[in-house]
Each structure stands twice: as structure tokens, then as C-alpha cells.
Amino acid sequence: MRYLPIFLAMLIAGCGSEGPETSGPSEPTSVVETPVVVTEVLEVVELDPDSGLKMTGDWMLVRSNCVPCHSAALITQQRGDAEQWLGMIRWMQEKQNLWQFDPDTEARIVAYLAENYAPEPNRRRAALPADQMPPNPYSTPSAETGP
Numbered sequence: 001m002r003y004l005p006i007f008l009a010m011l012i013a014g015c016g017s018e019g020p021e022t023s024g025p026s027e028p029t030s031v032v033e034t035p036v037v038v039t040e041v042l043e044v045v046e047l048d049p050d051s052g053l054k055m056t057g058d059w060m061l062v063r064s065n066c067v068p069c070h071s072a073a074l075i076t077q078q079r080g081d082a083e084q085w086l087g088m089i090r091w092m093q094e095k096q097n098l099w100q101f102d103p104d105t106e107a108r109i110v111a112y113l114a115e116n117y118a119p120e121p122n123r124r125r126a127a128l129p130a131d132q133m134p135p136n137p138y139s140t141p142s143a144e145t146g147p
């Protein structure tokens, strides 16, 4: 897991350095756009090497408020919608000495949790039809002839 940032850095650096060599004058943008497309399709979100939290949105707010008492694994293995996450927070506030949050902080924590650790059926959208997929830079010519 610790190598993911390095890998991503190499991937991005690699794409960048290809620019001058491979891009002809006709299509300079395709090389630049590739990393963005890959990120969206695979929904790659880097994980914090220490906590395992998804490093997106208000994750640092969650790290500072939700990891002091227990491992973040309790969070990352849990799933819930906003109401369910708020219920767990209320339970910890009642029974486990969790402090009160100001409304804005609480809303941001719950939004992060509900978005990144949502109930399973909502976690993945259906795969795109083949004809809506972006070009795969690694595919062989035969694989590219779709329907």
C-alpha cells in the first residue's frame, strides 16, 4: 500500500515524459488526458498509508476526529448511509465518550463517510457499455473492434 503513491507518481511522470517523444503535432491532447480518464473509470482513490482512509474530500477531518480512540479499520470495514453513520456517531457520543461536533463539522464527517463507505449496492455503478468506454491505450488492434 505504501508503494501506491510512488507507483502513481511514476505513472504520471511516465505519461508526461512521453509527451515530447510520441505526440505528433496532430494530437497533443490525447497523452495529457489519459491519466484523468483512467482515474475516473477505475475510481482510483489513494489510501492514507497510516489509517487506510480514502484520501479524498474531508478525509483529514475524519482522521483527526475518528481515529484517536480506535483503529480506522473499524470505519473502513463499516458501511452506511448518512443516517446510519449519524446513528453510529450518536451511539458513540452516548456510550463511548465521543465528543460533540459543531453542526458543520458533523455534516462534513457524515457526508464523507456516507459517500466513501456507502452501503454496498450503491458503491458501484453498472459498467459502461463498450461503446461508451474511452479508448484503451493498451488494447491490441483486434480488441479495439467493438460492436
Ligand code: HEC
Binding pocket: 062, 065, 066, 067, 068, 069, 070, 074, 075, 078, 088, 089, 092, 096, 097, 098, 099, 109, 113
Ligand atoms: C472518544 C472515543 C471515540 C471516538 C473519537 C470515535 N469513536 Fe468510534 N467507537 C468508539 C468505541 C469505544 C467503539 C466500540 C469499539 C469496540 O466495539 O471495540 C467505537 C466503535 C465504532 C464503530 C463500530 C460500530 C459498530 O457498530 O460496529 C465505528 C464504525 C466507529 N466507531 C466509527 C467512528 C467514527 C466515524 C468516528 C468519528 C466521527 C469515531 N468512531 C470516533 C469510540 C470512539
